[in-house]
Structures are given as C-alpha cells and as structure tokens.
Amino acid sequence: MALASAPVPPRSSQLTFDELGTPLREVTFVVLDLETTGGSAGNDSITEIGAVKVRGGERIGELATLVDPGTGVPPGIVALTGITTAMITGAPRLPEVLPSVLEFLRGAVLVAHNAPFDSGFLRAACERHGQLWPRPPVLCTARLARAVLSHDEAPSVRLGALAELFGTATRPTHRALADARATVEVLHRLLERVGNLGVQSLEELLALAKESAPHRPTQQQRKKRVLAEGVPSAPGVYLFRGPRDEVLYVGTSGDLQRRVRSYFTSGERRRRVRDMVAIAERVDTVVCAHALEAAVRELRLIAAHHPRYNRRSKRPHHTWWVVPTAEAFPRLSVVTGPRDGALGPFASRRAAAAAVDTVLDVVPLRPCTQRIPAKGASAAPCALHEMGRCAAPCAGLQTPEEYAPAVHALADLVEGRDDAPLHTVAAEIDALAAKERFETAARRRDQLAALILGLGRSQRLAALASLPEVVGARPDGSRGWEIAVVRYGRLAAAGVARRGVAPMPVIDALRLGAQIVLPGPGPLRGAPVEEVRLLHRWFTTGGTRLVASEPAWTEPARGAGVWRAWAERARPLEVD
Known part of the structure; x- marks a missing residue:
C-alpha cells in the first residue's frame, strides 16, 4: 500500500560530480x-x-x-x-x-x-x-x-x-x-x-583501474551496468528483477544511483549478490522523501515479495510471544501470534522460553503444562507443591479465585502497572550476595536483567503502537525538516519541508492525506515488529522533535524503563 507523501521540492543546490558521475x-x-x-x-x-x-x-x-x-x-x-x-x-x-x-x-x-x-x-x-x-x-x-x-x-x-x-x-x-x-x-x-x-564516467574509470584481479567485476557484471541508467540520485528503494519479472533483491539507499551502480564494480564482492546481478534484467526504483520512508518501504517490499537474495525481514510477523492461556488456571505459553497482554516480541522460541522461566520466578503462576478444569481436579500434588513453588490447583488445593491474583500480577508486570515482582527478585539477589552465594546471585541477576530488557522493549514498542497518530520532524542537515506521520505503529505519511519552507503547512497536508490505519490485535496493534522498532528508533534519536501525539505518548510509570540502568550494568552487551 502506497504511503501518502507531500510533494518533494527539487534540491536547491546542484548535485556534485560524485553524485552524478563526470562524463x-x-x-x-x-x-x-x-x-x-x-x-x-x-x-x-x-x-x-x-x-x-x-x-x-x-x-x-x-x-x-x-x-x-x-x-x-x-x-x-x-x-x-x-x-x-x-x-x-x-x-x-x-x-x-x-x-x-x-x-x-x-x-x-x-x-x-x-x-x-x-x-x-x-x-x-x-x-x-x-x-x-x-x-x-x-x-x-x-x-x-x-x-x-x-x-x-x-x-x-x-x-x-x-x-x-x-x-x-x-x-x-x-x-x-x-x-x-x-x-x-x-x-x-x-x-x-x-x-x-x-x-561512462570518471568515477567508474578510476574504480576500474583500482580493481585488483581477485575482485575484478565479471564480464556479466560489467555488461549489466546499463541497468543503472536512468536511476535517480535520490533517497529511496531499489528492486532488482529477474527474467520472469520476479523480485530478486530489495535494498535502500540515500543515493539510489550511486548504490545501484556499485553493484557493477569491484566494491561488490559478495558471491551471492554477484550471482543475483548476473540474472537481473531490470532495476526498478521508488523515490522516497527521506531515509525513514525508504527503510519502511524496504521492509514492506521484502515482506511482500520474499526476494530470494535478501537474507532478512522476509517474515516480519514471524516472532514469538509469551501469553497466558485461556483456561481456569492460566499458564504461560509461547506462541507466534500476538494477543492482548502478550509479552514480546522475541526473535526466537528459545528466547521466549527463557523469558517464561524468568517470569515464573517472579510471578506465582503454575509451571506445569496440563489443562486443569475449574472443578473436579483430583491429581496428586507434584514436587513443586512440596517445594512451595505451586499451590497445586491440579489437586484441588487452589480455586480459580485464589489463583486469579497471580494472573493479575502478570498483567500488571507486562503492562507496567506494578513492578513489585522485580523489587522482590532484586532483594533476593542482594540477600544471596550478602550470604556470599555469588554464583547463584549472578545467575539470578542475569535472569532478572534479561526479563527487564524484554519487558522494556515490549513496553516501549507497545506505547508507540497504541497511538492513533503521532507526528515527528527531524532536522535534515540542511536547515530543513524530514517529517513522518505514524498511526498505530505504521508509517502513514512521509514528506519534507526544505530550507525556507514553513513546516507546519506541510505537516497539516501530510496528516490530512495520510493512510488510514485500522488497529489489529496484540500489543503492537498488528504492526510488524521491525517497522515499529524502526519508527521508535527514529523518534527517539537524531534530534527528532515530537510535533503532535493523539493521545499523549507515554510509557508506564512502573514499567521496566526505570530498571533499564540496572539491567545495563548487569548485562551491558544485551541492551538493544
């Protein structure tokens, strides 16, 4: 689906020889x-x-x-x-x-x-x-x-x-x-x-003379240089197409012409990409307002076409989530489809399973996987009951009403309404360290840090995806503005206000013509994880200014965000 975009005025400054190529x-x-x-x-x-x-x-x-x-x-x-x-x-x-x-x-x-x-x-x-x-x-x-x-x-x-x-x-x-x-x-x-x-250009000639024999472009690569003719020098997305018009590869660049031409020089040394260039018949381009729009379009095109020469982003909705099951005594389950109240996303099933183990350490949910009816359970209590880690609803020793507070505690923890379980585990870690049980304390610390980072990621992305509309403007480096309108975690419109152009009329036009987005299920309202993550990074880095948000963009006061510094100290290599 195309994004609504404001017209992009032509550049005010002449392109350099490096951008155009000197004949x-x-x-x-x-x-x-x-x-x-x-x-x-x-x-x-x-x-x-x-x-x-x-x-x-x-x-x-x-x-x-x-x-x-x-x-x-x-x-x-x-x-x-x-x-x-x-x-x-x-x-x-x-x-x-x-x-x-x-x-x-x-x-x-x-x-x-x-x-x-x-x-x-x-x-x-x-x-x-x-x-x-x-x-x-x-x-x-x-x-x-x-x-x-x-x-x-x-x-x-x-x-x-x-x-x-x-x-x-x-x-x-x-x-x-x-x-x-x-x-x-x-x-x-x-x-x-x-x-x-x-x-045809000086830049290509100099590159040709510098090419060493092992990395010299093949004759097929050189002959395909004609595919770069007519490619604009602008930000956007490029698509290499094969003999049956299939999409072979999708990429993005701040300068489409320079990037596409690089595929036919010694700078491109990946064997897989050289094979792709050998069978390519055409290069299509989509000019974008700025790099953010190009990155979003790239994600969507890869998801739509599944190009065989792209290695990432082919399955944007294939992520893992931790959710409570819908039964009288809910337990934690790892699923691929997000639901309301889910914890995630996780990149792999293993990471989601590790999160389940850690959540069970901080919230008193049952760890077993059997289905337990609301009445009539008669199984014998397991060893976990004897260890004090389960109230044994399977043996009828706990009613659904008595079990409900644990379910509410999970929801409060995931949605950032109550971080008491995190305080409890942190106190346990301090107590273990005081008793000089350092290995156990370190293991618990790593588990808690992983949970905090997972919760924080989930809460940050969910906060953005829950907004019906949020508008941001980022300086473009030339005293102009790059503008994005986001709705329910999806880029709905993108445009620019060049230097000397009043930004607010451009923003008003973008909001008026922006794509209509209907929210879906789950914490991210149906938006692809990578797109929400990309948008969140754009809003929170690079000097982006929040122009409008309906309602106000907030993150939970008792969410994992307040624990982020603690987790960074514990596991600095895993902070995303």
Whole structure:
C-alpha cells in the first residue's frame, strides 16, 4: 500500500560530480612523465618533466622542462635517457619549476604510466619545498591496461609494449615529453575499450583501474551496468528483477544511483549478490522523501515479495510471544501470534522460553503444562507443591479465585502497572550476595536483567503502537525538516519541508492525506515488529522533535524503563 507523501521540492543546490558521475568527454587529463637520476622521492632527483593536457580526445596544452637536481647524472641513467649532466647544468631547479607544474595540473586528473612513481615524486617535492599538493585524482594507465586487456592480448603492460600493441605514432624513448605523448595515445586507446565495459564516467574509470584481479567485476557484471541508467540520485528503494519479472533483491539507499551502480564494480564482492546481478534484467526504483520512508518501504517490499537474495525481514510477523492461556488456571505459553497482554516480541522460541522461566520466578503462576478444569481436579500434588513453588490447583488445593491474583500480577508486570515482582527478585539477589552465594546471585541477576530488557522493549514498542497518530520532524542537515506521520505503529505519511519552507503547512497536508490505519490485535496493534522498532528508533534519536501525539505518548510509570540502568550494568552487551 502506497504511503501518502507531500510533494518533494527539487534540491536547491546542484548535485556534485560524485553524485552524478563526470562524463569522460568532460574530463581534463594531464598525462605526465618524469625522468630522474635514479634517486628516491625523498631527494631532488628529477631531471626532466613532460606533461600533455587533453580533453575530449584533443590536446590542449603541453609542458616540458629540464630540471637541475644539483647532482650529476649517473652513467647508467645517461645511457637509458640520453640526459647528461651538461644538459641539465643551468636548468631551473625544482622549487622554480613546481609552481608551473602544479598550475598545469589544476582541475585535472593526473595520468601516468606507473602513476604511483610519478605522483609520489611530485607529492614529496611539494612537501619538501613548501608547496600544497592539490591531491588530484590519479589514474595509472598500467593498472587500467591490466584491468581492460587480457593476458593473452597484452602479456606485458610496459609502456613500450602497449605502444607496440596499439601502434602509437609516438614511441617511448625515456624522454619525458615523448613518453607523455605516447602515454596519451595509450590512454585514448584504452578509453575506447572501457565503453564496452559500461564505463561512462570518471568515477567508474578510476574504480576500474583500482580493481585488483581477485575482485575484478565479471564480464556479466560489467555488461549489466546499463541497468543503472536512468536511476535517480535520490533517497529511496531499489528492486532488482529477474527474467520472469520476479523480485530478486530489495535494498535502500540515500543515493539510489550511486548504490545501484556499485553493484557493477569491484566494491561488490559478495558471491551471492554477484550471482543475483548476473540474472537481473531490470532495476526498478521508488523515490522516497527521506531515509525513514525508504527503510519502511524496504521492509514492506521484502515482506511482500520474499526476494530470494535478501537474507532478512522476509517474515516480519514471524516472532514469538509469551501469553497466558485461556483456561481456569492460566499458564504461560509461547506462541507466534500476538494477543492482548502478550509479552514480546522475541526473535526466537528459545528466547521466549527463557523469558517464561524468568517470569515464573517472579510471578506465582503454575509451571506445569496440563489443562486443569475449574472443578473436579483430583491429581496428586507434584514436587513443586512440596517445594512451595505451586499451590497445586491440579489437586484441588487452589480455586480459580485464589489463583486469579497471580494472573493479575502478570498483567500488571507486562503492562507496567506494578513492578513489585522485580523489587522482590532484586532483594533476593542482594540477600544471596550478602550470604556470599555469588554464583547463584549472578545467575539470578542475569535472569532478572534479561526479563527487564524484554519487558522494556515490549513496553516501549507497545506505547508507540497504541497511538492513533503521532507526528515527528527531524532536522535534515540542511536547515530543513524530514517529517513522518505514524498511526498505530505504521508509517502513514512521509514528506519534507526544505530550507525556507514553513513546516507546519506541510505537516497539516501530510496528516490530512495520510493512510488510514485500522488497529489489529496484540500489543503492537498488528504492526510488524521491525517497522515499529524502526519508527521508535527514529523518534527517539537524531534530534527528532515530537510535533503532535493523539493521545499523549507515554510509557508506564512502573514499567521496566526505570530498571533499564540496572539491567545495563548487569548485562551491558544485551541492551538493544
């Protein structure tokens, strides 16, 4: 069922390149090469700098200069590059050259063959000579070649080998400008190949070059990148659909475009998800007002479609509850369907059964499981009667009227009207500790702490789910408001009031058009546990303001909430 939402005004600020993806045809590349004396980046060992600026496949500038490192050139380097000590004597020193090189790099992507070497020398030189390193995006053509070309096609990705493979007009000669020009041609030939892999933006290109072989996307993943086309850059939910239009996977993101595109890169390493992408045929999206609406829609869509590649939230109503049975002498039972007066929810039957044991320690209900009629019981009392833990209604030693106070005590404890049983057990723990029965005291303490946490969770969620309507507004980080209308534990409407928009008219419109919710049975009024928990967390964190509540949102004065600090000290790892 769709949520009623207020119109979402367009963003007032322009999206960043990181959000949109920078088209490769609009990217300025500076392809750079350095020659050195063979020294380390920690010294001024650069002897020559060559750089070519290109955009859209065309050269728009070149820079070339010899550099005097202040030392002679070793014979081996002279033989390799042809640069002699006489050639660099009188050339500008590196501090004089750096400003021009950095200006040439401004606003561009730095490209080099074996880029860590060249960028490392420049970065170290900036640090040494007091220049600010601009931290440009760096692209290594050697790594890009290995990501794009197979080993059969390119056994080696040395610059000379690639120039030979592509038949470049300029061949590398170990001189800076010639090698930079050759690298430009190699770059352009590699860019021709990446289009076939679905790479259309700078961000995708940089990610492709960084992909290591074990985590490199499969060809199937790359071919499926077209599924991300047209996905909006907005918060919402995405659905991968298979060949029979079945929903394979449901997810949520604050930026749908960025998240969906990530499934086709090396960032996605889960084998299960890669298998899902391989068979996906379409990606549908649902744009939401804010992250809360997206999270709720995700829960509902997973529950509705049961996607086979989602691991959680497929059975939102499959939880466990502890309830008193409907008989003359009620006992505690673990069930999957919530009823009024139930304690829960619990994630597993084992957790619910443990809660039963603890409740029986604080409330004098019978622990046996047999049905006992109101009259005519004649069974012999069991050992629990002799131990003083049961009044033996099975033997006719207790009437339903005499048994009723225990049932009322359970209801008062669960609904937070009376916490006397908790005080009784806490006093017993203190008495055990005073007698130095520390192991028994610790065991009782852990049991009581677990009960308190379970009661507290139950009472908190029930308090929210019992409200016919509650409205909250949370700051969106841009001086606007994210708004939610909740009815009986379900999100009934979601919207936003952007900066400069008065929030109250938006809230009034949302309340007027919000989904009508009819309450169901049980403490959560039929609402899914995960949705109520999600809404409660949103209302109680992140600076959310309570705008309206009909009736007032309250929690029981004698509920487990006042014991929360005690339970946290006892079992800090289990506080939810």
